[in-house]
Amino acid sequence: MKVMSLLICSTLCLLLTVFSYANDQILITQKTAEIESCLENCYHIDRDSARTIIPRFYPLLNSVEHHSVLDDFIRCSMELTFCFENPSPSKLLPNDAVIIASDWHEVLFESPHLRVLYGSSKPGDFEPFHTHQWKHLMLILTEARFKMESANGIIEIDTFPVGFYDLPAENTPMAYTNIGTTEFRTLIFEIKN
Numbered sequence: 001m002k003v004m005s006l007l008i009c010s011t012l013c014l015l016l017t018v019f020s021y022a023n024d025q026i027l028i029t030q031k032t033a034e035i036e037s038c039l040e041n042c043y044h045i046d047r048d049s050a051r052t053i054i055p056r057f058y059p060l061l062n063s064v065e066h067h068s069v070l071d072d073f074i075r076c077s078m079e080l081t082f083c084f085e086n087p088s089p090s091k092l093l094p095n096d097a098v099i100i101a102s103d104w105h106e107v108l109f110e111s112p113h114l115r116v117l118y119g120s121s122k123p124g125d126f127e128p129f130h131t132h133q134w135k136h137l138m139l140i141l142t143e144a145r146f147k148m149e150s151a152n153g154i155i156e157i158d159t160f161p162v163g164f165y166d167l168p169a170e171n172t173p174m175a176y177t178n179i180g181t182t183e184f185r186t187l188i189f190e191i192k193n
Helices: 002-041 047-061 064-078
Strands: 105-110 114-121 126-130 135-142 144-150 155-160 163-167 174-178 184-191
Touching (some): 002 064, 047 064, 047 105, 047 135, 047 184
Antiparallel strands (some): 105 114, 135 184
């Protein structure tokens, strides 16, 4: 009798685990489709480019508890408007992140209206003084602790947690040192106009 009860309990636990896993996979598939649609419809990124960007979202997509961060990103993205008639000049400032800190900022997509960057910084990495010259939406994919120094000498230490951030253009160059124990990863959607 005890063996039978134990067998039934084990079977039920296994079924619940399988069901939970299958449910998570459905949610991940749905959220991936929502992100792809957002990239194509809100940012006017072509399907092929969107599909090359999607894997960078995996740390958040594969963690159902972080789907609310993606929901915030989608909601804010839907409120964006782009002016397609008169695009802003896309001349980069000399202290732009892609010029000064290119080892930590990879351009995934660029158009006259938008630039999408993937940023990463390993523990101990130092990113030299740089700016992000346009308003940007930032998705922090993995958190890290940083020492930040402004061009006027102010030093701060802070943790950048996983989340979504709507940030203004940065005019004051900042330098960053990853003083944590984890690799920092982020997606940055810079809105040029």
